[in-house]
Amino acid sequence: MSQDGAAIHLETSLGYLLKEASTALRLAMEEVLRPLGMTVTHYSCLELLAQRPGLSNSELARGAFVTRQSMNVLLQALERDGYVSRPSQAPVGKALPARLTPRGRRSLEKASRAVRSVEVRMLAGMTDAEQSDALRSLKSMVRSLRGGV
Amino acid sequence: MSQDGAAIHLETSLGYLLKEASTALRLAMEEVLRPLGMTVTHYSCLELLAQRPGLSNSELARGAFVTRQSMNVLLQALERDGYVSRPSQAPVGKALPARLTPRGRRSLEKASRAVRSVEVRMLAGMTDAEQSDALRSLKSMVRSLRGGV
DNA sequence: TGACTCATGTCAGCATTCTGACATAGGCTC
DNA sequence: GAGCCTATGTCAGAATGCTGACATGAGTCA
Structure with a gap:
């Protein structure tokens, strides 16, 4: 079915390609993380904490592009299993700074x-200049989309 | 918290930017589709059927980047509510060609x-050349990521 | 013809994320 | 200080998508 090579503008839609690329990336990441018993959000949380120790739940949520409710569920599990530690008392406000355990x-x-290894594979066919261009393009899109209608 | 402007390589990771951009796009789409009572996958399905009438459930799933199981749930709801029609008998094999109703x-x-309107806003700050470059970069990433490890 | 492989539609159960809601902490203005 | 706004952590329920599984239809090959 649908062997019609009809030229459809989906193929030239940047939005569609963006979704396709991010889906491909997510699938590739899930594939390599699954054997480690880790989801993408799970990994993102640990990576964020390694690079910015002391991030709060809400900050981690923004950094991993999920809601703070979702991140809270994950953080509680990570804390229970000994991957992350949080003080029982907030040093200021309500935000609890999280840190990686050994x-x-x-x-x-x-x-x-x-x-x-996944990211390396993704960038395999691109020159440094193309990577810089892509980075700039994506940043431009994010800027334009932020800030509501 | 985290006002340290520490230079972290997340900001220069194409993978991270890709996720950020696609999240921003998804949120922006959800924002404009919610008043219409429609989800992104819901819209993607209708758009695919408009451009390629007769697509099967599995083909729609691939086009919308979800599993065929998920698309099946959606298609059944769309059929029940009169947005889509499928024949009761498959003309060939098991694939049921779906079509939009009026x-x-x-x-x-x-x-x-x-x-x-969302896509227009997203492309606002980019020249045609930049859009072409971005399109090519994304296609390259998809190519590299496909085909397993 | 029969065995094998592959794609498809579909059902069931589970995982992940989301929306809604509430209480609390801090900053701001009057 | 009182009132207001914002941000945060957290709980509960709902929505959405996924994995696993099974049966069916079609093509391939011995």
């Missing part, structure tokens, strides 16, 4: 290698 | 306008 750091190392 | 077409028109 176990969390070890877990992240393997995941980082796996994810890095 | 009601489905009317529903799609409003959604298309809304989504188009």
